[in-house]
Amino acid sequence: MQAKSKKLIFIAVLLTGCIITSLISTNDKEKTLLGSSMQSAQGTVTSKATQAKSVRVQVSGAVLEPGIYDLPANCRVEEAIAAAGGLTENADSERVNLVRKVRDGMQIRVPVQKAAWISRTQRKNAQATAGYSASSTKKVGSTRAGAGKNNSAVQRVRINSASVSELQQLPGIGPALAQRIVETRNSGRFTSADDLLRVPGIGKAKLAKLRDYVEVD
Structure with a gap:
């Protein structure tokens, strides 16, 4: 009887151990799955946050350098x-919400x-019917020369x-x-005008337009 009782106790202890081991293994698997899900969610949030740091927009119309630009998120027009x-000089900024x-x-x-659009349309129509005249060419040339003098005086x-x-x-x-x-x-x-390229938003084309108007002190 004692041997039989010992055998039953041994079997009961063995079954209890198997059950505890199974529960621990299941708990570890659940923790692993939960950790993977959290890492995946964090990766998705990080990816969206990275994409939100910049936006791509197209600027056209009465601007000096129309094109497509990558700009910081939440920036203004x-x-x-x-x-x-x-x-440009003939831009109608009153019809644009700059903020x-x-x-x-x-x-x-x-x-x-x-007014500038009407004037330009009328000029194109006149040129289409009469063509360019020598006097108009000289006038344009003198206007450009005058503009150059004004730029040098700035x-x-x-x-x-x-x-x-x-x-x-x-x-x-x-x-x-x-x-x-x-x-x-x-x-x-800044040690030279070229250092302006360090400024976000100033490229080589814009720097070329600024060279005659800036100096390093």
């Missing part, structure tokens, strides 16, 4: 226009002033000491881009 070289936030895939079209802006408002006097530089110039020089003074 004025920053997108600044990245496109700024407004509107841009979104990915957005097209920003800057309209031309109505006072240069000292990019290492100019204020945000003074920097906005430069062609194609709006409030947002002027602020970026100040922030960039605070991390390291």
Whole structure:
């Protein structure tokens, strides 16, 4: 009887051990699955956050450098226009909401002033019927020459000491881009005009337009 009792006790202990081992194994599997799910969810959130850091927009119309630009998320229309070289002389900025936030895939079209558009249309019609005359060619040439003289007379802006408002006097530089110039020089003074390429939103084309208007002090 004692041997039989011992055998029954041994079997009971063995079964209890198997049950406990099975429960521990199941719990470990559940933890592993839960950890994998959490890592996957975190990866998805991180990916979406990375995509939200920048937006791609198309800027067209009365700007100096129309095209497609990648800009920081939550930026404004004025920053997108600044990245496109700024407004042209005949741009109608009153019909553009400059403080509107841009979104990915957005097209920003800057309209031309109505008077300028009418004048340009009339000029095209006149040229189509009568063609270019020698006098009109000379007039255009003299106008361009006069514009060159005016550009040479423009006072240069000292990019290492100019204020945000003074920097906005430069062609194609709006409030947002002027602020970026100040922030960039605070991390390291400009040693030449080429250092303006360090400023986000200023590329080689824009730098070429700024060279005659800036100086390093």
